[in-house]
Amino acid sequence: MDKQLGIQKINAAGHLTIGGIDAADLAHQFGTPLIAYDVAKIRQQIQNFNRVFEEDQVAYEVSYASKAFATVGMFQVVAQEEGHIDVVSGGELYTAIKAGFPMDKISFHGNNKSRAELEMAVDHQIGVVILDNFYEIQLLSEILAEKDQTMNVMLRLTPGISAHTHKYDQTGQEDSKFGFDIQSGQAEEALQQVLANHRMTMLGIHAHIGSQIFEVEGFVMAANKLVDLAADWQAKFGLNIQVLNVGGGFGIRYTKDDDPIAPEMFVDAIVKAVQKRVALRQFNMPAIWIEPGRSIVGPAGYSLYTVGSRKVVPGHLPYVTVDGGMGDNIRPALYQADYEAVLANRAADENEETVRVAGKYCESGDVLIQKQALPKSQPGDTLAILSTGAYGYSMASNYNRNPRPAVVFVENGQAKMVVKRESYEDLVSLDQDYI
Template sequence: MSEQLSREQVNQAGHLAIDGVDALDLAKQYGTPLVAYDVTAIRDQIHRFRSVFEQNKVDYAVSYASKAFATIAMYQLIAQEHGHIDVVSGGELYTAMKANFPMQSVSFHGNNKPTAELEMAVDQHVGVIMLDNFHEIKLLSAILAEKSAEINVMLRVTPGISAHTHEYDQTGQEDSKFGFDIKSGQAQDALKQVLAEPRMNMLGVHAHIGSQIFEVNGFVMAANKLVDTVADWHDELGYEPKVINVGGGFGIRYTETDDPIAPEDFVDAIVKAVKVRTTERQLATPEIWIEPGRSIVGPAGYSLYTIGSRKDVPGIKPYVAVDGGMGDNIRPALYQAEYEAVLANNPLAKPVETVRIAGKYCESGDILIQNQPLPETKAGDVIAILDTGAYGYSMASNYNRNPRPAVVFVEKGKAKLVVERESFDDLVRLDKKL
């Protein structure tokens, strides 16, 4: 059995169970490929994050980084937990509106927000707009003046700290498309511009150093850098922040070789660092915000597939093909992300071979798992790839004109369809004939 699973996730029939529901029953009822979420696991992780802040006695916000997985039902779940969300597009904001998510608990990110999306955010009275560049300051200023509106803003800054992760996931270094650079003085120049804008209420600063990070040192360094930056601003300009937002990027375990600390332990280290540094710099401890995405939904997600064809060539590792692939999980093809899988009808079975789990898409690189030990399998068997809750469905495509999968939420023995499977009619709905 994969070390990613516990004995409680195997039911009396010996099958994989997702929060009390047999994975084979889910596959039979909703078809495959299927993305299933353990809702209890999502709620529990949010509660663990909250507990850290409350134990440290600081004001806080747990803001779900919804680019990891954004649907109406997901936003409703976060609302039930009285959480915040951050959105990075008009589409995510619109989805939150359709979910009746409280707009005052929305942060709007992005390095190139179009005018129409900024207007949408202002009209909806979102809680805060994260300013990313000088162009955006001018653009938002004009929109606020035109609408006679006011809004909370924060500056996204780059602290000059590079996370030890894939280069595509690094965002906090000086050479980044995101944010105002601290070292060059850009961030302080941006602060002066914002403070001169009577319609902008400057809440604080935000930084995000990367994703899928296993080491706590980078977060502590970033937290200290943010405190030092705002302390310098306080000394030089009289500005005192209400919020320090340290972003997210807390790593999770995808395979047995991954060894991250618990996501809440990252947060505990960050909070303690901020409290110590603000005391040293004679600042009041501000609210501390985090923006976890992957660590909330990643481990809660399962991708169920049905095995189809198999290719065996002497001396070459077999290919076991499934009915999904890079269209519903591009991460392995895009940046060699690794996962583990189990046979849903017997996750405890001992492996007898190591195979490649191949997708059905017309690309040689459509391999979901390169080295997967499995028991004997046959066409029609259901396999479950573990920890696929983040950036799988949200990055899904219709490549090869394949419909995107359905999504179900499972909680305490009950399953609910929250995203319907696309049909062939959906694929051509926007097409126009010559």
């Protein structure tokens, strides 16, 4: 058992294992930097969410928030688990199409969807477009008329609830770039525009209050507000809201200082709050949709690196440098996100020193972990940063003209590459001569 987080598996050689395979062997076989996913963990979390809904006897969708990690292979795993997905761009939708994902189980988010993106959604008759602003209502209306098509829609609302998280992760407050504000009357005006359009079917309402949230109270408040609004709109417009989409944002454990509840416990609290409020307001129980992303893929992902240089400055923590960094995980530089790491090939060894884990990029802020206890590392050791499955690869870049890493899925002791490592030729493939 891993001595730092207490949840990782170590084999007889004292090495970290991922999905039944030695992490050092994965690094040797596929090279580093490498992002490895334990697919069983992904499946288990989806199943955990499903179980709560089924035990509470509520109609539901677990809509994977694909911005956390969107690849053909990932969408295929979600499809195998009979899940739903939430996309936020034409690129994510195109990936779902290439994966053979059921189009009727896709919702399309985004605060500035382009005409081309909405046309793609209409052409492929996806399940629902989640409308974010008045411009989008008009744009979708024009497209539906031009194509003589119809579309299910939801309205994204800002309920005036601010989550206790990083300010960049807050999305439910009134002053947000996302959605229609309830307090000012924007939401009702948007509803009237939708109801006036016979090509749009009003399916439900949506709110998302933020990300990496540890307390259930904000979700309960948002759920109550959505129920009250649905009841008010039913009384005023005779509207039957079929779906309450309460978003995602369930926090996960990145370090020993994090102490979140199990993600499915958020769902249980939300369902019970909705059931109680619906009974109070006396209208039909709607389906409940959630949009977890981080909580599905975050704990399942590992970033594997090869240790290189070391810099020792008297009076300060040493720098141990790896062959990746902010190009494959920008979250520490962008959000001051915290992670923990182990030496994958010496995971059973006692810690001997505290170091900073630095990346190879030409930025002083390229430090992946500011303070990490490790055994004394040597060049060539394999370092694994834990719980990097969300927003690592999806936010990766080619800064300093470094290729993006490969991604492997590991399940039942078998490893399969699902994203190839970029080559130097890939880096210049879109460049054009000037002279």
